[in-house]
Amino acid sequence: MLERQRRRKATDVTFVLPADAPPGPVSVVGSFNDWTPGAHVLEARPDGMRAVTVALPAKSTHAFRYLAAGDYWFDDEAADGHDGVNSRLET
Structure with a gap:
């Protein structure tokens, strides 16, 4: 699931997954972090989900x-x- 908070020149995108599906550590990798594993690791939230927020340029x-x-x-x-095999995100 994706949550978005638009700001003036950027969009904060929060990548959200259930706490246990899939089990173990999960990171989001993509064109915004040069496809670097571990650069953005999802962490536990109080609501039982896990998430990480990345600020991306608007539009x-x-x-x-x-x-x-x-x-x-x-x-x-x-x-x-x-x-193809990648998900696409538009800010």
Whole structure:
């Protein structure tokens, strides 16, 4: 799930997943962090979900995927679209 908070020149995008699906650590990787695993690791929230927030430039498009333990890559069904194997996000 994606949560967005629009600001003047940027959009704070929060990537949200259930606490245990998939199990273990999960990071979001994409064009905004040079596809670097571990750069944006989802952390537990009080509501039982886990999340990480990334500030992205306004009016831009980004490709991303999630990377879980065991080299398990997966997409976000709530993304703005999909380009091949990647999820697409528009701010």
